[in-house]
Amino acid sequence: MAAKSLDPPQRSDRLRTWLLLGPGLIYLLIFFALPLVVIVLYSFLTPGPRGNVEWVFTFNNYITLFTGDLYLSAYWRSIWSSLLTTFVCLLIGYPLALFIVRSPPRWRVVLLFLILIPFWTNFLVRTYAWMIILANNGLLNGLIQALGMPRQTLLNTEGATLVGLIYGELPFMILPLYAALDRFDFNLMEAAADLGANRWQAFLRVMLPQTMPGVVAGSVLVFIPTVGQFVVSDLLGGAKVDYLGNILQRLFQRSNPPNWPLGSAMAIVFMFVLTVAIIIYFRGTTEEDR
Amino acid sequence: MSDSIAIDLRNVTKRFGDVTAVDNISLQIRDGEFFSMLGPSGCGKTSTLRMIAGFEYPSLGQIYIHGREMGHIPPYQRPVNTVFQSYALFPHMTVEQNVAFGLQMKGVDKASIPGRVKEALEMVRLGSFGARRPRQMSGGQQQRVALARALVNHPEVLLLDEPLGALDQKLRKEMQLELKGLQERLGITFIFVTHDQEEALTMSDRIAVMSQGNILQVGSPTEIYERPICRFVADFIGETNFIDGTVREANGTHATLATEEGLHVQGYTPRPVQPGQSATISIRPEKARLLPVNGNSTPAANTMPVRVERVSYIGSDTRILVRAHGGRSLSVWEQNTLSTLDREAYWEAGDEAVLACPVDNALVLTE
Ligand SMILES: Nc1ncnc2c1ncn2[C@@H]1O[C@H](COP(=O)(O)OP(=O)(O)O)[C@@H](O)[C@H]1O
Numbered sequence A: 001m002a003a004k005s006l007d008p009p010q011r012s013d014r015l016r017t018w019l020l021l022g023p024g025l026i027y028l029l030i031f032f033a034l035p036l037v038v039i040v041l042y043s044f045l046t047p048g049p050r051g052n053v054e055w056v057f058t059f060n061n062y063i064t065l066f067t068g069d070l071y072l073s074a075y076w077r078s079i080w081s082s083l084l085t086t087f088v089c090l091l092i093g094y095p096l097a098l099f100i101v102r103s104p105p106r107w108r109v110v111l112l113f114l115i116l117i118p119f120w121t122n123f124l125v126r127t128y129a130w131m132i133i134l135a136n137n138g139l140l141n142g143l144i145q146a147l148g149m150p151r152q153t154l155l156n157t158e159g160a161t162l163v164g165l166i167y168g169e170l171p172f173m174i175l176p177l178y179a180a181l182d183r184f185d186f187n188l189m190e191a192a193a194d195l196g197a198n199r200w201q202a203f204l205r206v207m208l209p210q211t212m213p214g215v216v217a218g219s220v221l222v223f224i225p226t227v228g229q230f231v232v233s234d235l236l237g238g239a240k241v242d243y244l245g246n247i248l249q250r251l252f253q254r255s256n257p258p259n260w261p262l263g264s265a266m267a268i269v270f271m272f273v274l275t276v277a278i279i280i281y282f283r284g285t286t287e288e289d290r
Numbered sequence B: 001m002s003d004s005i006a007i008d009l010r011n012v013t014k015r016f017g018d019v020t021a022v023d024n025i026s027l028q029i030r031d032g033e034f035f036s037m038l039g040p041s042g043c044g045k046t047s048t049l050r051m052i053a054g055f056e057y058p059s060l061g062q063i064y065i066h067g068r069e070m071g072h073i074p075p076y077q078r079p080v081n082t083v084f085q086s087y088a089l090f091p092h093m094t095v096e097q098n099v100a101f102g103l104q105m106k107g108v109d110k111a112s113i114p115g116r117v118k119e120a121l122e123m124v125r126l127g128s129f130g131a132r133r134p135r136q137m138s139g140g141q142q143q144r145v146a147l148a149r150a151l152v153n154h155p156e157v158l159l160l161d162e163p164l165g166a167l168d169q170k171l172r173k174e175m176q177l178e179l180k181g182l183q184e185r186l187g188i189t190f191i192f193v194t195h196d197q198e199e200a201l202t203m204s205d206r207i208a209v210m211s212q213g214n215i216l217q218v219g220s221p222t223e224i225y226e227r228p229i230c231r232f233v234a235d236f237i238g239e240t241n242f243i244d245g246t247v248r249e250a251n252g253t254h255a256t257l258a259t260e261e262g263l264h265v266q267g268y269t270p271r272p273v274q275p276g277q278s279a280t281i282s283i284r285p286e287k288a289r290l291l292p293v294n295g296n297s298t299p300a301a302n303t304m305p306v307r308v309e310r311v312s313y314i315g316s317d318t319r320i321l322v323r324a325h326g327g328r329s330l331s332v333w334e335q336n337t338l339s340t341l342d343r344e345a346y347w348e349a350g351d352e353a354v355l356a357c358p359v360d361n362a363l364v365l366t367e
């Protein structure tokens, strides 16, 4: 009762709340909700012969997606390569972040700086650089030949795509891991050792669970852009196989005629799968801490 | 208490770069003993403890635990457990999971773990807190979880690094009693690190007083307080009055010192001194008496004419600050065995008096 009289809901308070939230809400409405509504709408419309959209309701776009081999295999390829990229980034990024956190403070800044330097160059340019490294008469093959071994086909393979993706995404894995490890109390590792845990046990039972927020954040930051990419697989993979991003790009822009409704349906399914996957991932990894 | 040796440090030195944290110490700690390491911050207590636990390895010397040389045996294979000053509880685990951790790591039979965890938590009076997270508990409770987490493993030796440092005064006193009671009940050897001399005196069977990486004296609380062997120990433990001077005569157990004011003071010498050597007389304030100028003093006492400067009544004692004729300040504590209300006359500032101290309670010390 006392609490009620202490804090009566005041009209000016509510007005202030709306005024404060207003700009953000309007922004979200225009730049997020509206395009989304358009896409959802389009996905149920019929593609016209000249790339236009006819206002005829249909489920056909979704049916095409789930029956056409082309689309399903592109989904799998994208998800699979993103999972692999995320996993390898984690495998490389965790020890690296750990190394940086455990370095003397003076070095820490320098090492973090080195991780960030590639961001100063356009991503495309950096991907072209990988073409130069991996090309048939490129730097790496030069090295291989100098060692007396035969030349290898490196560029235009799925391996090259993976290397490019890992290279590009690694900083996004390292930075959240660094933040999580920086907050980690390393005395806990001594406590674990004191209680009979060897290094590996101490890592699995204490350090990894404690830095899980960093693992989750890093994984999401790497997985999401990777699953929609098409540039790396075009440039380094030689555009031999289709990734989700390649098909989307084609449906919206390149194909003749463009097919926006099918592209919209593809994007919606993509978003749905991604959202569900991420929710499951968050649940699974953060449960312990709640 | 058996006479076997739990921990044996032989000429142990630890260097960190240019810093010598522990400087060639040798020490034997008996089985079942409550042993304290006492000294000011930075004197090497933590380093010593960490070497016993295995977090650091000695630069020189050996450490034996129950006769076994530890060499480079890693912490997880040593029969000791540590209670850390910061507690270092695992925040992502419940209290129960924290306590069970050591048993799980040792591969103890799974079925027996819940029983042992419960027993350990009840031992520290936290029986009903098993499902909580460490951050939902007070400092004192976290402290007890840390204790249970270590003791559940039945270590041969328990290492405690200033475990009560973060607690407030009242809780600290309670935990002192609780720790001491636990140690007596379990019979486990405790090595207790503290910079609080009162804490060390109340709890320990024996104390090692450390300074700058060295052990200056090892002894029972009484020995350390009543018979400090050097000036540092007398100064660090309790309060005392120091009077500097030069040794005039020495006979093995006693010596006479000539002070700067030209007084001659006699005292007991815990360590032999030579005539001509400079030394210090240490007189504990409660061991000195203040007598009227024309009164009779006991024959075996040193006396010194003084003037009363200040009288502070603090309940159990009255603390009197006096000034010797040379200008030196000394303090005398008199216990209020009689109610001060019944006392007819007492010292007042400005009174002339004689400070008297029995020869055996004045100690002639060197650095
Ligand atoms: N890891 C370390 N690196 C460098 N110096 C250290 C390290 N650990 C302790 N020291 C130094 O060793 C000395 C003793 O430290 P410590 O054992 O922690 O003392 P205490 O526990 O008695 O306060 C101090 O001078 C401290 O600065």
Ligand SMILES: [Mg+2]
Pocket (backbone or CB within 6 Å): B042, B045, B046, B047
């Ligand atoms: Mg310390």
